[in-house]
Amino acid sequence: MKLFTKGLLLIALPSLVELALLGVVFDTQEQTAQAVQSAADSKQILYQAAALGDPLLRQAARVRTGLIVGDAAFIDRHAAWVDLSDRLMHLDQLVADTPQQAARVRTMRDAIDRYHAQALDAAQALREGRSVKTYVSLEANAMPAQIEIVRHELDAFIEEATRLDAQRSASVMQTRARQQYALIFAVVGSMLVWAVTALVFARNIARRLEVLTDNAERLGNGQPLSAPLAGNDEIAALDAALHQTSARLRIAEQEQVTLQKRLQARAAELAGVNEALRQETQDNEMFIYSVSHDLRSPLVNLQGFSKELQVSCEDVRATIDAAGLPEAEERRLTRVLDGDMRESLQFLRSSVTRSAAIIDALLRISRAGRLEYQWQRVSVGRVVARAVDALQTQIRERLAIVTVRDLPSAWGDPAAIEQVFSNLISNALNFLDPSRPGRIEVGALAAEPEDDAQAPTQPQAPTTRTFYVRDNGLGIPAAYMPKMFRAFQRLHGDVSKGDGIGLALVRRTVERHGGRVWVESAEGAGSTFFVVLPDQPVRST
Structure with missing residues (x-):
């Protein structure tokens, strides 16, 4: 059985027990809520019943006063009769589930309605100037018969409502006690079920994990492993x-x-x-x-x-x-x-002249591989300035503009680095496009730290510098790019003369410095030669 399945069972079994216990708790809670609501209704019924007597007696006193003084205004208090009717209606709704109390409410309503009709007849007689002796005789007793009926029924109603209120209050206390017991039982039972299932699961898993840990330690120490565990879990x-x-x-x-x-x-x-x-x-x-x-x-x-x-x-x-x-x-x-x-x-x-030039080129290539470099910190800006000064005649003849940006220092041989930039700038001058003003730019790319294992809070200083010589000349065809740094390879021979070893010498010199050189170009748009030189001491090659 998979651990996922075992985990589901570990959750499902206690959860089922908890659901059953929660069902009991919810049932007792619902019973308690019903009992509390019934008790609250009983209090409301008592309040409404107690508040019914005084308005009725006041209205009876107004009727008697109106008959004595002969003024119908004392009797025609419609708002008072509406208030009594609303109270009775509300009380009837509250006791709808108690037939005996509902019957008493209906009896009181009938008596009040009859008394109301009698009072309206008396008021009409007073307004018409008729004799009201009949009505006065009805009010001769201490209290009219209808009012006595209402008072009798109201007393019985309040007595019964009081008894029901006490009964419901006792029921609330009992249901609350059952609710507390059910809640305690649910909590304790849930904890026991979880504890038992977790203990069983943990003992089984712990034993298997112990074997797995022991085998892992044996594997780490190069010792033979114990027998494989049975089962198909993880x-x-x-x-x-x-x-x-x-x-x-x-x-x-x-x-x-x-x-x-x-x-x-x-x-x-x-x-x-x-x-x-x-x-x-x-x-x-x-x-x-x-x-x-x-x-x-x-x-x-x-x-x-x-x-x-x-x-x-x-x-x-x-x-x-x-x-x-x-x-x-x-x-x-x-x-x-x-x-x-x-x-x-x-x-x-x-x-003879051509052969002599080839021999001189071979000698320069040979010497480039055998020269002993004088390693030191080189100011590339000064080196490039000397190279540009030496090429001023060619620059004026080509009507070119040479721009030199701020150049960082590098580590190498000053004469060799000057020869590198002199060859690159001369090469750019030779292959400018005669149809547009020539522009040559010498600069350096922003330094980027090399990726290593140091912490991000301690960045590694850059160990190389990348320089470039950019021109807007004739450009280099894509097919010719792989041959650019080979000796005796000449492009645009009709535009410029040369022996074709300048870029080969550049490559040889840069590689001896531990760097590299490459070119990016678009035919008709110009070329950019990149040179990477070290920024720290390197061993001479």
């Missing part, structure tokens, strides 16, 4: 999960040992690969450096010999002019010297 399911976890942990421990051995082997293998890669990188740099130096000598020779050939061609041309050769022969020799030979020498000099 505790049994948890115990089964503990047993499954224990089995999986044993399997995981075995797999961990195997995995650790594999990781150690892979770590050793990776260390060897890293060492081989480092050695290969060093060898490649040395190779590039050596090849670049070795290629310089042949290029110098080629350049020297091309100049010698140019001088020799000029000597041959002077000799031809002085030799006085036939016109056809002179024309043919001149065409060879001024055409083919000059074009060949020009192509040779261009190729």
Whole structure:
């Protein structure tokens, strides 16, 4: 049985008993309310009955006075008769459930109605001037017969109402006592039922939880678990999960040992690969450096010999002019010297110049990986200012506006960081759109603390700074974006000349500083190059 079902039973059984007890309490409460209402009605009946005699006697006195003085005004008091009628009607409603009292009320009403009719006849006779001796004779006794009837019935009514009031008051006390006993019994019975059911439930659950706790401790200590609990409730399911976890942990421990051995082997293998890669990188740099130096000598020779050939061609041309050769022969020799030979020498000099530029680029790339940086706190604002001053000629030629925002400091080599921003600003100048005024902005993004395990009340200071160089130039096509930081990759070659290693040097330098560089661009709208540099000391690479 599930714990939810057991809990429902724990609630349902005492609740059913409580409902039965509450039924008894509500029944006694209803009886008490009825008894209290009956007692209140009895008090109201007595009050109304007691208040009926005086108005009736006053009205009888007015009738007698009117007959004696012969003034019908004393008799015609309609409001008094209406008040008596209302009181009787109210009293009749109050005793509607008591036939004997209701009969007395009707008798009193009939007597008062007859007396009222007699008084109206006497008043009419007085107004008409007729004799009222008959009416006076009716009032000769101490009290008219109808009034005597009312008084007799009223006395009997009050006596019976008093008896009923005492009886109902006693009933109220009895029902209230029963109500108190029923309430005490309901409270005590409910507490006993809850206590018994909770005790039974708790003992069963406590025993199973004890076994579950013991198995959890055994699992935490790596000890074998006791036998699984029987049943299909949540505790049994948890115990089964503990047993499954224990089995999986044993399997995981075995797999961990195997995995650790594999990781150690892979770590050793990776260390060897890293060492081989480092050695290969060093060898490649040395190779590039050596090849670049070795290629310089042949290029110098080629350049020297091309100049010698140019001088020799000029000597041959002077000799031809002085030799006085036939016109056809002179024309043919001149065409060879001024055409083919000059074009060949020009192509040779261009190729030598291009090769020299490539060798210089290779040497710069090689040196960028071997330079020893002078690590220090660098004022990036001053570095960028020097780079902008050095590029003033190019800026004026391009009619560009360069804006430098407030730039925070960074950690690195001043010369290397200056070269980074110089290359980026020069690159932006080279690829401005000639059809609109060029604008270049150098700034920094707001510093954001790195996410770590520190408490929110102690934020970690930012360890990097992100700078940007933004322009409104030609932009970069999406297909060309992955090639931007490769060496000898040139875009818009018809707009700007260059050897295509500026951005490669920027990437190499920034990565040696422990940062990164990337670009965001839209073709025709401009480009933004982002550079992340460290804000604290880093180990030189």
